Amino acid sequence: MKQLKLGLAxxxxxxxxxxMTGSASADDIVIGMQCDRTGPTQTVGxxxxxxxxxxxxxxxxxxxxxxxxxxxxxxxxxxxxxPGVEAxxxxxxxxxxxxxxxxxxxxxxxxxxxxxxxxxGTSPGFGTAAAANGEKYPFLFxxxxxxxxxAAAAISFAGSQMGGLKGKKIxxxxxxxxAGREPLPVxxxxxxLEGFELREFAVPPPGVxxxxxxxxxxxxxxxxxxxxxxxxxxPSVSIKEIKRMGFPLNKVVSLVWGAGEADVMGAGGWDKAQxxxxxxxxxxxxxxxxxxxxxAMYKAQGKEPPKQMDSTVFYNRGILQAAVHLKAIxxxxxxxxxxxxxxxxxxxxxxxxxxxxxxxxxxPLKFTKVDHEGGGWVRIFRVEGEGFVPATDWMxxxxxxxxxxxxxxH
Numbered sequence: 001m002k003q004l005k006l007g008l009a010x011x012x013x014x015x016x017x018x019x020m021t022g023s024a025s026a027d028d029i030v031i032g033m034q035c036d037r038t039g040p041t042q043t044v045g046x047x048x049x050x051x052x053x054x055x056x057x058x059x060x061x062x063x064x065x066x067x068x069x070x071x072x073x074x075x076x077x078x079x080x081x082x083p084g085v086e087a088x089x090x091x092x093x094x095x096x097x098x099x100x101x102x103x104x105x106x107x108x109x110x111x112x113x114x115x116x117x118x119x120x121g122t123s124p125g126f127g128t129a130a131a132a133n134g135e136k137y138p139f140l141f142x143x144x145x146x147x148x149x150x151a152a153a154a155i156s157f158a159g160s161q162m163g164g165l166k167g168k169k170i171x172x173x174x175x176x177x178x179a180g181r182e183p184l185p186v187x188x189x190x191x192x193l194e195g196f197e198l199r200e201f202a203v204p205p206p207g208v209x210x211x212x213x214x215x216x217x218x219x220x221x222x223x224x225x226x227x228x229x230x231x232x233x234x235p236s237v238s239i240k241e242i243k244r245m246g247f248p249l250n251k252v253v254s255l256v257w258g259a260g261e262a263d264v265m266g267a268g269g270w271d272k273a274q275x276x277x278x279x280x281x282x283x284x285x286x287x288x289x290x291x292x293x294x295x296a297m298y299k300a301q302g303k304e305p306p307k308q309m310d311s312t313v314f315y316n317r318g319i320l321q322a323a324v325h326l327k328a329i330x331x332x333x334x335x336x337x338x339x340x341x342x343x344x345x346x347x348x349x350x351x352x353x354x355x356x357x358x359x360x361x362x363x364p365l366k367f368t369k370v371d372h373e374g375g376g377w378v379r380i381f382r383v384e385g386e387g388f389v390p391a392t393d394w395m396x397x398x399x400x401x402x403x404x405x406x407x408x409x410h
Contacts, residue, residue, distance in 0.1 A: 032091025
């Protein structure tokens with residue numbers, strides 16, 4: 001009965017996704033897309049995944065890619081690994097030439113399949129950081145700043161805010177799962193390199209009880225700065241708890257999954273989160289040409305733009321993901337001269353992307369055989385007034401340290 005229920009849910013998700021991106025035909029190029037719209041990270045998925053479909057719909061409305069329409073098969077795995085693995089098998093059966101992964105545990109589980117089947121998968125801002133090495137992981141593309149790059153940038157930013165790192169006390173407050181633990185090698189390396197004290201505070205799943213950890217950070221450890229790495233409802237809880245303990249939010253920086261509009265609203269609104277900073281790997285806000293194009297597309301259909309567009313942090317990341325995917329597919333189609341492409345063709349298409357910025361929405365991404373991360377760029381935005389404002393330009397943190405670890409593969 002459980003398998004039947006999962007199958008019906010998956011079929012429903014596929015039908016809904018197909019409807020969003022146009023009716024299917026034999027000539028469609030298929031992308032498999034995992035999402036979490038109903039599980040613990042739905043605070044991300046309900047914005048990111050619709051954005052992906054909106055961008056694909058925009059491209060399809062203009063004739064697709066060299067006349068080939070894109071069909072997206074989305075399956076909601078509820079952030080559970082078994083449904084994620086089943087979803088991958090469905091994508092493969094449907095002839096998907098690319099898979100949009102969702103979740104670090106899912107990425108780790110499916111990496112062997114991707115390489116065996118020669119189907120590229122992407123894990124933007126999550127997954128296995130060592131996969132930035134395309135020579136060792138030819139069919140896995142982190143595609144945006146990995147957790148190693150994020151951790152390095154967070155430490156670099158913290159040092160700039162404190163006037164240096166030596167002798168400072170930094171707390172790492174993280175969700176205790178593979179994703180939460182992924183940045184630890186970089187944090188340990190930088191601790192030894194820069195001479196700061198690092199203490200780790202794990203928050204057990206589901207990541208919404210952290211009163212004791214925050215109290216330890218603020219009152220016992222007396223941290224100078226906090227780096228947080230939480231998901232789902234956890235970021236909102238952390239903001240409230242840190243503020244409640246009297247620790248200044250302008251001495252906190254979150255990795256990329258803890259700094260969306262929904263996180264701030266969950267913490268009580270903009271006035272409750274003043275000074276809170278977060279890393280981003282896509283631009284924040286609504287003033288980008290591609291977003292204007294999507295609003296115009298809806299207007300031409302006699303519809304209002306979706307409310308999801310108001311949550312620009314996660315919506316814009318969905319646009320980034322779709323745009324990079326379709327650029328890789330475009331490169332593959334142009335190189336082959338037809339839409340009859342394979343996963344390996346798309347892999348080569350990724351590695352042909354250079355200086356891709358999507359009108360400023362994303363940093364200058366460039367993929368090579370030795371860098372499937374695209375450069376590891378991030379930009380930090382801080383809560384000021386009624387929104388996020390840039391606190392830095394696009395930046396790297398300790399790029400040489402990160403790439404050394406990437407080459408070592410650990």
